[in-house]
Ligand SMILES: Nc1ncnc2c1ncn2[C@@H]1O[C@H](COP(=O)(O)OP(=O)(O)O)[C@@H](O)[C@H]1O
């Protein structure tokens with residue numbers, strides 16, 4: 008006769024069990040494993056391992072290549088995020104004013120984001136090819152030396168940044184368009200009567216403050232996205248030339264799957280996850296504040 | 302000085318004519334209400350005055366100046382929006398300061414952070430601060446200056462919106478149903494307060510509302526709109542007593558006026574539900590009689606009374622509403638004093654119209670007493686002028702009404 012209350016108490020756990028199990032198997036479990044492995048000297052294929060404490064991290068932070076890939080990743084983020092943000096916002100404002108063509112533009116800009124990354128990158132490889140590509144043709148017209156932009160130490164990372172901007176602007180545009188359409192027309196009308204009827208004053212008095220939450224959201228999303236840069240490096244440059252496009256995820260991949268140094272790869276993963284986690288926490292904290300404020 | 306003169310203003314959105322031929326003159330310092338049911342074009346007219354919308358044709362003058370192509374900020378008008386339209390990210394103080402900042406400070410002076418270090422900016426900001434503080438004090442919102450609009454009650458937001466509109470001393474205030482988002486008590490309170498503010502400032506108020514009570518209690522004149530046309534522009538007293546058209550009579554006054562259709566049995570005699578009344582001789586067939594509920598009272602049977610059955614009795618506190626059905630099936634409403642004898646539901650009684658308060662409408666609905674010299678075919682729109690003296694005896698029946706060309 009105590010069965011029913013017991014059943015009632017267990018029911019919530021039973022119902023959430025499948026989700027919990029899956030989450031443990033595919034998310035929490037691997038993260039714990041990686042965290043653990045980063046404190047050991049275990050390498051793929053070995054049967055025994057030793058706990059080495061912080062040794063892997065010490066190795067990493069004195070490793071020139073790792074530091075280079077941290078710097079490259081940071082530089083890549085700085086190149087992509089603000090530019091995508093600005094183009095996204097300006098694009099969204101222009102599209103919203105374009106009336107009838109709105110849907111068409113929206114689709115065109117959103118396409119790169121929807122397309123398969125690797126397929127798109129192969130197209131880019133062709134476009135950038137110095138002899139048979141579009142870039143080669145352009146260079147010829149202007150009598151420039153058609154350098155291989157992806158094989159040049161100075162241009163490789165900026166070119167990858169350019170591709171990322173091209174891919175993500177559409178995404179930013181769509182989010183900004185949603186944010187901009189959420190501003191009540193009356194706000195601008197009140198502004199017009201109050202004296203804010205120029206492009207600059209409308210933007211600074213109304214538009215910018217009222218989409219700040221969207222801007223912040225897009226900013227965090229783009230930063231996380233840029234932080235995760237991998238496909239373009241793997242497909243187009245393989246970290247080269249001369250480590251110029253060596254980025255965090257690619258270094259992690261090489262350590263883990265080329266050199267089978269699972270312990271080092273795990274330590275890089277932990278550094279990487281800490282970065283992403285910090286960004287997500289900032290976003291959550293900010294949203295919390297925003298909700299409270301409203 | 303800011304009188305407003307509108308001359309044959311039309312506004313269409315594509316094929317839809319939202320405003321048809323509006324001509325109206327608003328005196329400097331006048332409180333005028335644009336009254337009408339929802340969708341009749343009140344807001345559109347207000348927005349044309351503000352400059353947020355351009356008329357399709359016709360002219361608008363404010364303070365004698367032609368307003369064609371004059372942007373909103375260069376017109377000396379302020380607007381209070383129905384939703385208040387306060388800037389949600391700014392404090393109450395900043396909200397109220399915006400109109401001054403945008404008008405008196407240059408772009409560089411307004412520039413965030415850096416602008417603070419421009420010497421002239423500092424003294425201007427000081428002046429603005431003093432002005433906002435004084436106004437906030439007078440509106441009794443000085444204790445809210447640091448809050449955000451989201452932290453205010455409806456009534457407080459309303460005051461802030463008023464403050465923002467008042468801070469730059471405009472010559473014309475435009476208000477689009479400013480009280481409709483408030484609860485009944487607050488609404489009554491703000492009504493008095495708005496009237497006081499109008500008296501104090503002496504500026505021109507154009508007040509849009511669908512609530513006849515607001516329009517009747519606050520305004521010097523009421524402009525009644527229907528379907529994008531001005532039906533009548535008159536003092537509250539006159540529009541109630543001398544509605545130019547049946548539709549005006551039905552719109553103004555609660556409960557609604559009783560309209561009874563009658564037949565002209567011979568020249569100057571109309572028969573309404575078996576009772577004969579003398580009417581103006583010009584009335585033709587299909588005329589009708591209008592009688593306000595307070596002027597249709599139970600009475601002992603006589604030749605001038607209608608036999609009626611009481612359908613329901615509503616107790617309104619200070620009075621009762623008697624819903625009756627006449628012998629020909631017409632429904633009527635009478636408002637009777639709560640101290641008089643109240644008939645029971647289902648009782649057979651007699652109702653007597655107070656003959657000198659009856660209105661007669663011709664076949665097209667026009668009130669005969671207002672323009673007996675016009676026959677309905679030649680009625681056409683003509684402009685309206687404000688009364689020379691708003692205290693004049695309106696019983697005289699000035700010609701301050703607008704007639705629409707088509708009904
Ligand atoms: N921008 C617009 N485009 C098309 N129709 C409009 C527009 N603005 C208003 N209308 C139409 O004009 C009519 C009058 O609107 P409005 O002036 O807002 O009425 P009110 O304020 O009296 O309720 C309505 O039928 C409305 O649908």
Ligand SMILES: [Mg+2]
Pocket residue numbers: 343344345477
């Ligand atoms: Mg309206």
